[in-house]
Amino acid sequence: MTDRSYWAWGRISDEPTAADLAAAATSLSERYGRTILPVNLPSQSDLSLRTPRVKVPAHLRDITSIDDADRAVHTYGRSFPDRIRAFKADFPEPPDAVLRPETEDQIEQILEWASTNAITVYPFGGGSSVVSGFEPDTADERVISLDMERFDKVLEIDTQSRAARIQAGIYGPALERELKKHGLTMRHFPQSFEFSTLGGWIATRSGGHYATNHTHIDDFVESVRMLTPSGPWESRRLPGSGAGPSPDRLVLGSEGIFGVITEAWVRLQEPPGFRASAGVYFENYEDAWSAAREIGQAKLWPANLRMLDAVEGKNAAGMDGTKTLLVIGFESSDVPQTESLAACLKIARELGGVTDPDEIIDSETSASGAGRQGAVGRWRASFIRAPYAMNSTIPLGLIHDTFETAVTWDAWPTLDSEVRSGVQKVLDDRCGGGTISCRFTHVYPDGPAPYYTFIAPGFSGGELEIWSEIKEAASKAIIKSGGTITHHHAVGKLHRPWYDQQRPGLFEKSLRATKNVLDPAGIMNPGVLID
Ligand SMILES: Cc1cc2nc3c(=O)[nH]c(=O)nc-3n(C[C@H](O)[C@H](O)[C@H](O)COP(=O)(O)OP(=O)(O)OC[C@H]3O[C@@H](n4cnc5c(N)ncnc54)[C@H](O)[C@@H]3O)c2cc1C
Structure with missing residues (x-):
């Protein structure tokens, strides 16, 4: 069972009340000069998921859930379309079961059972993917979600080297809480920190809150352990190494297609004073x-x-x-x-x-941070609350989402203008207006990582179609102008068509060859990165 909401950001207790929705409807009506009516909140009794199609072997049943709400939570990530579909209880392809292993032996047993029975496995960390990172599709006949939440321990700390061996399913707050007991911190803070995991960060190459210097999870990983259907993959702990292509680099950003990341040694620091x-x-x-x-x-x-x-x-x-x-x-x-x-x-x-x-x-x-009351302080506060605030506006039809990229400085002004004009045109044509705004999340000496937010009144319905058009216009402009389809949100199924255009063809073939070695039955997260 889970206390996570199957549609909102956060826990069930973070879902808005009817009064919250009514207040949001009044505020949006005033802002957009039209009448926006509150909608009914979904309840768990609206859920009626397809009957599970897998028979989990007896030795794995204690760690298996086939509860509808649990399977709903594991169907989608937390992108705008995910939240809309989940709010409408639209779950045509849920996983057949959710398995929560407690030991590596159990993961090996799951992978063996799945490999020999053609069962698709979707590794699940915190479920905060915004790129359809683990979404079953119609081609998957039998599907399980492998939830890593019980791999939640800090196993070892090397204070001399300032590094720790940590299990992959640990959530951000628990990780920092444990390290704090030793006077240390990792300080990797994606905005989704509260509901994302170390393994998910490594699998997606997440970007932290530092705008420069060490900020990607890549910079923090000293070594990593992954269980693949063909056996374990573990790299050596090293502060740096020039010994051939890095084995860690193949795991970082692998998005669950090669195996299940179970633990990693990560670099630590002392808290800032x-x-x-x-x-x-x-x-x-x-x-x-x-x-x-x-x-x-x-x-x-x-x-x-x-x-x-x-x-x-x-x-x-x-x-x-x-x-x-x-x-x-x-x-x-x-x-x-x-x-x-x-x-x-x-x-x-x-x-x-x-x-x-x-x-x-x-x-x-x-003396203290008294001056933070200005625009800087207001921005910090709204940044932390933003994913929760959307719980009340998304159900009412406000289209509100973000996309991100990185580009070299020489190409940045053109990219910015192409992205803005492409997206604004869809907002004007389809919503009668709306805003697109930009901030830099990261700044490199050779270019920025711009992060765009679009907000538009989609109150007349069809939000998903409009959202797709906006996403298409933005992605087209990004790729045409020399940007990357993602700086830190990952590829998933959502960015696949654009990622395919961006990467070298031989690199795709090399990934396929590696996949054939590590996952010969092709059970791990199909459709993400490669088919
Ligand atoms: C509100 C919000 C804010 C966000 N802010 C940021 C941000 O600041 N920076 C950023 O980089 N991203 C951000 N994201 C995106 C997302 O949080 C990241 O991609 C995050 O790293 C995903 O971690 P997770 O544990 O939730 O993984 P999940 O969403 O559960 O999974 C993501 C992918 O990793 C795979 N995976 C997960 N765990 C494992 C494992 N143990 N082994 C193998 N594969 C695994 C899954 O199969 C899937 O393909 C944000 C998302 C939201 C909704």
């Missing part, structure tokens, strides 16, 4: 992103370097919609960050950036 941050306002969008570029290229490595365009600043930080905001932040366990922040502010001011003294926070000079 020194912090310095500021918000800088620009009249001109180009000056703001140029400042981000110059700071990135100055190798100052701020932990935070978020540019929010004027629309994003208005929607997410309560600004007036005329200025672009650059949020700059530093942290360190060992060294005051005053000078690094000052160096960034000098670059930003030379490009016309203006600071609000109340929003300059420095653990060396100011």
Whole structure:
């Protein structure tokens, strides 16, 4: 059984009440100048899933659930279309059973049973995929979801090397809680941190909250262990190695197609004691992103370097919609960050950036974070609440979603303009308007990782079709302009057509060859990355 909501972000207790929906309907009616009526909330009794088609062997039954709500939770991830379909209790292809192994022996038994009986296996971490990362389709005749939640322990800590051996099914908060007992932290914080797992991060090459320097899970993985249908795959613990292609690199981003990641050694650090941050306002969008570029290229490595365009600043930080905001932040366990922040502010001011003294926070000079009440503070708060806030607006027909990419600086202005015009056209044609906004989640010396949010009134129905058109327009513009179809959300089934265009053909063949060795029966997560 599970306490997770099968449609909303979070737990059942995070689902909105009827009063929440009514309040959201009133607020959206005012914002869009039309009458939006609240809808009825789904209840578990609306669920009526197909009868399970697999007979789980007796020795695995204790770890098996065929409960409808449990299978519903394991059918979709948490993208906009996932949440809409789940809200409507539309589950045509649920997994036949959910298995929660407790030991590696049990995983091996599951993989052997599945391989010899042509049963498709979808590894499941926190279920926060936004790219249809584990979604069964009609081609799968019998399907199980392999939920890693019982692999939730920190097994070993090497304080000298500052690394820990951690099981893959552990969720972000539990991982950090355990490390804190030893005065250490990993500090990999994707926005989905609360409901995603170490194994899911590794399988999808997730991106953390640091805007520069070490931020991808790739940077934290020292070695990794995966159980494949052909046997275990375990790399050696090393701080670095030039011994041929990296075995870890084949597991990072493998999205469950080769096997089940069971544990990893990850790099740790001490919690930061020194912090310095500021918000800088620009009249001109180009000056703001140029400042981000110059700071990135100055190798100052701020932990935070978020540019929010004027629309994003208005929607997410309560600004007036005329200025672009650059949020700059530093942290360190060992060294005051005053000078690094000052160096960034000098670059930003030379490009016309203006600071609000109340929003300059420095653990060396100011008492607490009182100044965080400004736009920077409002943005941080809304960033954390955003996935929950959508629980009340998505059911009412507000189309609200994000997509992301990365691109070199030379191609960035064209990509930005192509993406905006392609998406805005669909918003205007299909919704009579709507907004597209951009922020940078990560900044590299050679290019930014732009993250776009679109919000549109889809109240007349057909949200899924409209959403698909927007996604298509955005993906087309990204690939045409030289960007990647994903910087950190992964490929899944959703991005497959675009990923196929982006990767070298021989690389696809090499992945297939590897898959044939590791998963000869082809049971692991079919349709993701390769067919
Ligand atoms: C609100 C929200 C915010 C998000 N923010 C971010 C963000 O800031 N950065 C970011 O990178 N992503 C983000 N994502 C996307 C998602 O959270 C990441 O892709 C995350 O890494 C998935 O982890 P998970 O444990 O939930 O994996 P799942 O969603 O359960 O699975 C994802 C994929 O990994 C495979 N998998 C999972 N566990 C294993 C395992 N142990 N072994 C083998 N394969 C496995 C699955 O089969 C699937 O293909 C966000 C998603 C949401 C809904």
